[in-house]
Amino acid sequence: MSDIELMGAPGSPYTRKMLALMRYRHIAYKVRWQTVRMDDETFSKDRPKPKVPLLPTYYLPDEKGEIQAVTDSSPILRRFEDEFEGRSVIPSDAVLAFLNWLMEDYGDEWLTKSMFHYRWHYEADIKKAGSVLPRWGNLTGSDADIEPVSKFISERQISRLSYVGSNEVTKETIENSFMRFLTLLNAHLQTAPYLFGARPSSADFAIYGQLTQLAVFDPTSSAIVTAQFPRIYAWVELMEDLSGLSVAEDGSDWLDASAGLPDTLLGLIGEMAELYIPYLKVNAEAVMSGAELVDAELDGRPYQQNPFTYQAKCLQWIGEQYTALSDDDKTRLAELTHDIGLVEALS
Numbered sequence: 001m002s003d004i005e006l007m008g009a010p011g012s013p014y015t016r017k018m019l020a021l022m023r024y025r026h027i028a029y030k031v032r033w034q035t036v037r038m039d040d041e042t043f044s045k046d047r048p049k050p051k052v053p054l055l056p057t058y059y060l061p062d063e064k065g066e067i068q069a070v071t072d073s074s075p076i077l078r079r080f081e082d083e084f085e086g087r088s089v090i091p092s093d094a095v096l097a098f099l100n101w102l103m104e105d106y107g108d109e110w111l112t113k114s115m116f117h118y119r120w121h122y123e124a125d126i127k128k129a130g131s132v133l134p135r136w137g138n139l140t141g142s143d144a145d146i147e148p149v150s151k152f153i154s155e156r157q158i159s160r161l162s163y164v165g166s167n168e169v170t171k172e173t174i175e176n177s178f179m180r181f182l183t184l185l186n187a188h189l190q191t192a193p194y195l196f197g198a199r200p201s202s203a204d205f206a207i208y209g210q211l212t213q214l215a216v217f218d219p220t221s222s223a224i225v226t227a228q229f230p231r232i233y234a235w236v237e238l239m240e241d242l243s244g245l246s247v248a249e250d251g252s253d254w255l256d257a258s259a260g261l262p263d264t265l266l267g268l269i270g271e272m273a274e275l276y277i278p279y280l281k282v283n284a285e286a287v288m289s290g291a292e293l294v295d296a297e298l299d300g301r302p303y304q305q306n307p308f309t310y311q312a313k314c315l316q317w318i319g320e321q322y323t324a325l326s327d328d329d330k331t332r333l334a335e336l337t338h339d340i341g342l343v344e345a346l347s
């Protein structure tokens, strides 16, 4: 198979998620960094445009062998599970695979609220992102060339905060949830190097992707991580390249759930039950009723954001994954997560 081609950016958490995943899985790739002059270049002239322009954009063959532009990291990484053998990132136990789905979704869709919030709320972060992001796309551009692009990117991203849900009402909820998440992940990393044992899952890569920004790039959040959670900072840099990690192809290095789940993992899943799933539900209700605003109480505080159609689909997909579990697996999931009420939260 020829190398997988994609376009991305260093400041895109989903690009970083997928690059690290491909390195771990030994999938040969060619990444093209997005540039401001992309449209003038042969690279992009010869290639189809994605329906929704998101990063990373992959150029992959469809059933007829014609190259299409595709986005959305989670289905793409599942496609790679079918197309590339070995070093799977989906736990072989169906119950763990379900929990992994949920945690990958949390990383992609909830942790990204922290990412967006820290980057575009605080002055120091806006300044850094505003000056570095445009230069990733135009390294040799003069300061005069960069200036309007910097203004354009910052204004556009700040205007998107309403969809992400970062505002004065939600600031504390997002920041409290980020601190709880760091505390829980830090505790878990003292028991195992990855969420589901001795090998990384797609949820590890999703969380890593957001943390490449939160823990390393954005000044306000990275100061918190470095000072209070140096283990997480270290984890992020190790996750970047796991090409040399030995993996047991019989799956024996996945967590063995027969004796229960580690308390530290349950702590993290508790965040899904108490905060993420309730958020997905209030968002889906707002989308379905055509409301102009998600206006609810989350985590004991008022919560407001613009309804987000894609995240209503996320809830539907989680429901479908749950329904697809066998009766035995549903029972096992309920027993394993009894103390944190996950199944009740899902119903």
Ligand SMILES: N[C@@H](CCC(=O)N[C@@H](CS)C(=O)NCC(=O)O)C(=O)O
Pocket: 011, 012, 013, 014, 015, 053, 054, 055, 056, 071, 072, 073, 074, 108
């Ligand atoms: N669910 C998508 C999300 C990708 C995404 O949101 N990418 C962002 C960059 S990190 C983007 O391209 N945004 C374009 C924009 O905001 O206009 C995935 O998993 O790949």
